[in-house]
Amino acid sequence: MSRTLWRGARLASMADGTPWGWIERGALLAEGDRIGWIGAEAALPAGLQVGAEHDLGGALVTPGLIDAHTHLVYGGDRAAEFELRLQGASYEEIARAGGGIRATVAATRSASDEALFESAAARARALMREGVTTLEVKSGYGLSETHEARCLAAARRLGRELALTVRTTSLGAHALPPEFEGRRSAYVDAVCAWLEGQQRAGLADAVDAYCDTIGFTPAETGRVLARAVALGLPVKLHAEQLS
Missing domain, CATH: 2.30.40.10 (Urease, subunit C, domain 1)
Incomplete structure (x- = not known):
């Protein structure tokens, strides 16, 4: 030795x-x-x-340091929104105009599995250089069963290929995707339905939800978290970030 x-x-x-x-x-x-x-x-x-x-x-x-809240797996960037923020636009205004989370969802859906992994790995390596050895990684930029699973799979791969301990969190209740506009309750039902498959596939260690004015109501959030608890998955919450 x-x-x-x-x-x-x-x-x-x-x-x-x-x-x-x-x-x-x-x-x-x-x-x-x-x-x-x-x-x-x-x-x-x-x-x-x-x-x-x-x-x-x-x-x-x-x-080793622990980063307990990250969104490492996503496509594209929001550099174009920086100027809007400098001009006084709020995060909520940008989101309601189709930017923010929705813009990243579109870029994530169009990215290949390999591109999602490689960009996430570059971000993870930057954290490793700062002393991070344990990392939580959320999904939340796929917002469909297939694309959320892709994001969680990329996060799992980080733990296999890098010298990191990675815990994954399913954040399907991050925003309402455009194809569910006007059908909020149906989307919440869909998110709840995905959780069992994510758990069975070993993709999700925990479940998160975004409870805010541009996210989901307390009642909607409660439905997602109740389903997670029923499956034995720990729950987390983004709450009152803007409100």
Whole structure:
């Protein structure tokens, strides 16, 4: 088993006794893919034999970070809306004019599976460079049974192909897609119907819904979350983001 020693670190060990288990000049011994020892550099065991040793020069070392709310899987971008925001248009005004979530839904539906994965992987790698090791990824930009499943499958693939722990969240109740205009209740029924298949396919770890003026009412949201609970899926909520 390989042993690597990292010296000269400012360590947040999370041990009891001090805030964050802070060690000003710390050392960490890696044994294979596990931490074999952590503590003050002055307290290193005598006669320690290692295969490699590195001086971190005072760099900060923390446990892996968790990003518990992301929307990594989507097509296109909203750069064109930035100027509208600068001119004073609100997020709600842009959304009601067909921008925002709906614009991203159109771009996501037209993107290939590989394009969705590669763009999401680039975003995930950027988070990894900042120390993230565990990631929640929501769907919500497909808004049909097929396209929501594609987004969740891309998120699952991130966990298989990158050095990340990934948890997926089904967010079909993110916005009303254009093909359901005027048929809100039918769309909520559709979202509820998708959940069992997503769970059976191993695509969804949890369920979220967007309860707001441009999303869904409390009653509509409640129907989605009640179905999730009935299936044994944990629930989350986007609530009063704008209202």
